[in-house]
Amino acid sequence: MAPERMDYYALLGVLRDASQEDIKHAYYEAAQRLHPDKNQTAGETELFLEVQRAYEVLYNPKRRAQYDATLPKEETPLLFIKDKVEYSRPNLVHLDEPQLIYVLLEMSPRNVDEKIPAPPLNLCLVLDRSTSMQGEKMDIVKAAASQLMRTMRSQDIFSVVSFSDRAEVIIPAAFQADRTKLQGRIQMIQTGGATEIYQGLEAGMQEIRRNLHSQRVSHLILLTDGQTYGDEQACLQLAEEAGRQKIGISGLGIGNDWNDIFLDALTSRTGNNSAYISNPQDIKKLLMDKFNSITNTLAEDMLLEFKLNEGIDLNYAFRLQPEGGPVALESPMHLGPILQDTPLTVIFEFVVQPSAAKSNQANLLDGSLKMAIAARPTPAPPLRIRFEQSVSDTPGDVPPPLSIVRALSRLTLYRMQEKAREEAQAGHYESATRHLKNLAQHLLAQGEKDLAKTALLEANHLERMQSLSENGGKEIKYGTRALLLSAAEVSK
Amino acid sequence: MIVCTNCKHINMDGAMFCSECGAQLTGSDILTTQNMSIDSIEESAKQASSSPKPTPAVALNTWITLHLMDTGQMLPVSDRSEFTLGRISEGQPIMPDIDLSPYQAYANGVSRLHAVVKQTASRIWIMDLGSANGTYINGKRLNPNIEHTLNNGDIIALGKLKIQVLLKTS
Numbered sequence: 001m002a003p004e005r006m007d008y009y010a011l012l013g014v015l016r017d018a019s020q021e022d023i024k025h026a027y028y029e030a031a032q033r034l035h036p037d038k039n040q041t042a043g044e045t046e047l048f049l050e051v052q053r054a055y056e057v058l059y060n061p062k063r064r065a066q067y068d069a070t071l072p073k074e075e076t077p078l079l080f081i082k083d084k085v086e087y088s089r090p091n092l093v094h095l096d097e098p099q100l101i102y103v104l105l106e107m108s109p110r111n112v113d114e115k116i117p118a119p120p121l122n123l124c125l126v127l128d129r130s131t132s133m134q135g136e137k138m139d140i141v142k143a144a145a146s147q148l149m150r151t152m153r154s155q156d157i158f159s160v161v162s163f164s165d166r167a168e169v170i171i172p173a174a175f176q177a178d179r180t181k182l183q184g185r186i187q188m189i190q191t192g193g194a195t196e197i198y199q200g201l202e203a204g205m206q207e208i209r210r211n212l213h214s215q216r217v218s219h220l221i222l223l224t225d226g227q228t229y230g231d232e233q234a235c236l237q238l239a240e241e242a243g244r245q246k247i248g249i250s251g252l253g254i255g256n257d258w259n260d261i262f263l264d265a266l267t268s269r270t271g272n273n274s275a276y277i278s279n280p281q282d283i284k285k286l287l288m289d290k291f292n293s294i295t296n297t298l299a300e301d302m303l304l305e306f307k308l309n310e311g312i313d314l315n316y317a318f319r320l321q322p323e324g325g326p327v328a329l330e331s332p333m334h335l336g337p338i339l340q341d342t343p344l345t346v347i348f349e350f351v352v353q354p355s356a357a358k359s360n361q362a363n364l365l366d367g368s369l370k371m372a373i374a375a376r377p378t379p380a381p382p383l384r385i386r387f388e389q390s391v392s393d394t395p396g397d398v399p400p401p402l403s404i405v406r407a408l409s410r411l412t413l414y415r416m417q418e419k420a421r422e423e424a425q426a427g428h429y430e431s432a433t434r435h436l437k438n439l440a441q442h443l444l445a446q447g448e449k450d451l452a453k454t455a456l457l458e459a460n461h462l463e464r465m466q467s468l469s470e471n472g473g474k475e476i477k478y479g480t481r482a483l484l485l486s487a488a489e490v491s492k
Numbered sequence: 493m494i495v496c497t498n499c500k501h502i503n504m505d506g507a508m509f510c511s512e513c514g515a516q517l518t519g520s521d522i523l524t525t526q527n528m529s530i531d532s533i534e535e536s537a538k539q540a541s542s543s544p545k546p547t548p549a550v551a552l553n554t555w556i557t558l559h560l561m562d563t564g565q566m567l568p569v570s571d572r573s574e575f576t577l578g579r580i581s582e583g584q585p586i587m588p589d590i591d592l593s594p595y596q597a598y599a600n601g602v603s604r605l606h607a608v609v610k611q612t613a614s615r616i617w618i619m620d621l622g623s624a625n626g627t628y629i630n631g632k633r634l635n636p637n638i639e640h641t642l643n644n645g646d647i648i649a650l651g652k653l654k655i656q657v658l659l660k661t662s
Binding site for chain 1: 493504505506507508509510511512513514516563581582583594595596598599601624625
């Protein structure tokens with residue numbers, strides 16, 4: 001095998017036309033991460049030296065020019081991934097009022113037939129063992145954790161942490177050989193105490209950090225059934241750190257009492273999502289689904305660094321696939337992973353202000369997409385992302401692409417429930433009820449009878465009690481979210 | 493701008509679905525709708541709404557009324573001179589006399605057995621029962637297991653759940 005040449009730009013994770021300032025910034029960031037005083041995993045010191053060499057060449061304009069001359073003219077296409085961008089309208093219009101445009105970004109494996117070996121995992125299960133988990137729930141969680149452990153392959157690193165108002169490491173992170181013994185340890189977990197998610201997250205992150213490695217997919221799965229008090233901010237900070245270190249965090253919420261908005265905020269900081277388990281019997285299935293999608297990872301959390309142009313607002317972003325979930329809007333955006341068999345699809349809603357629609361071309365977003373392909377030892381170069389659309393005097397008569405219509409028809413429903421819940425929270429019961437009723441109507445029209453019924457019952461509950469029932473609110477939220485996923489699959 | 497034909501809501505140009513009622517504004521008719529009977533759904537909704545509203549029974553010997561400040565509901569208390577406040581959840585050995593779970597007790601951090609209120613000959617007092625998130629009178633946190641006198645109009649907070657105490661002035 002010919003030695004793969006190190007691409008200096010890819011090493012630093014910058015585009016070919018990056019400014020000196022960008023290069024310096026990228027270098028500082030990489031150096032902080034990889035410095036021999038801090039790095040723990042094998043090979044990082046070598047990588048650090050390479051990064052240093054890349055910086056020395058690129059930061060010196062003369063040497064950079066010499067180096068650039070040796071590069072092939074065009075930016076080489078990405079090896080494993082292809083991207084596709086669709087717009088809801090063929091062109092924007094010169095208008096003196098704001099207008100909307102939707103953009104659908106899809107990143108998919110370049111060659112579906114070519115099987116890339118599944119990367120080894122570094123997985124930590126963080127289990128809530130507070131008093132409320134007592135009984136059936138805990139028994140099922142234990143059984144599910146044991147089953148998951150049996151499914152692990154010999155190259156996977158696995159750990160288990162349990163927590164209530166403090167955390168215990170049940171199984172420290174390592175290659176696990178004696179699984180029968182470990183199963184016994186899981187069985188020994190006792191319920192009791194309050195729920196403090198920070199404690200569990202902290203301990204789980206520590207276990208994962210022992211084995212951080214760029215060719216290992218690191219992931220933490222949090223299973224909880226309760227709300228945490230007072231430590232939300234600390235949890236979110238921890239998740240942000242996890243996002244920087246490429247540690248994924250997923251949440252599985254059991255029953256009605258956990259805080260879905262918090263868990264979404266937490267997991268979206270690493271490009272992942274939360275799932276709702278209404279019936280404890282489903283714990284096993286959802287946990288295995290989660291595990292399968294993690295083993296299937298082609299590229300971990302795709303990071304979109306971007307800047308919006310003058311007069312452009314990014315209103316909303318939502319990941320339709322592989323796992324539906326809201327995407328936080330600040331740069332860098334954690335878009336989520338690409339799986340070997342499922343593309344990453346994200347839909348964006350932009351508001352174009354009149355000032356941006358004056359010329360013949362509107363530039364919506366400029367950015368670069370950074371990725372880490374688990375199966376590849378060398379860093380992949382970032383991909384330039386540019387959303388732009390021409391502006392003319394009349395609206396084009398080309399109908400919007402089917403994929404966008406489908407996605408939006410479902411996203412509209414999801415956003416209606418979001419709106420209704422916000423309004424109910426703020427005490428605007430009348431409009432919340434109205435929105436729920438509208439939602440029920442549309443669900444019915446789309447053939448979602450059960451969900452429509454739930455929405456209607458919830459509207460009634462709201463009128464009577466002036467609050468949403470805990471389970472109804474979650475059922476509608478995760479129900480409409482599941483619809484989005486099916487919409488994305490149909491359009492394939 | 494686009495005016496929704498269904499609900500007259502004004503949407504921004506380029507919108508494809510009405511942000512108010514969810515009706516499709518533009519584009520193709522690729523989305524098919526299905527006809528189905530909504531009788532069954534309305535039926536079950538009716539059943540649900542016919543269950544009685546939690547209307548408090550008005551009794552003459554009410555000595556204290558709890559005014560839930562977030563929702564504006566009033567809970568008059570009579571019959572007994574001592575009651576515990578908390579929320580009922582599964583598998584709990586001791587039940588509180590007044591269950592606050594319909595008023596977002598969980599989200600506000602009310603413990604299962606949070607506090608006790610008692611009427612004596614000379615005064616009315618409240619005592620925190622060692623709750624996780626504390627009991628407050630007018631913003632001041634109480635030491636647990638110590639009686640604190642309540643006055644008419646005091647605002648107590650169980651965790652974050654605010655309740656105004658209205659005493660019958662005699």
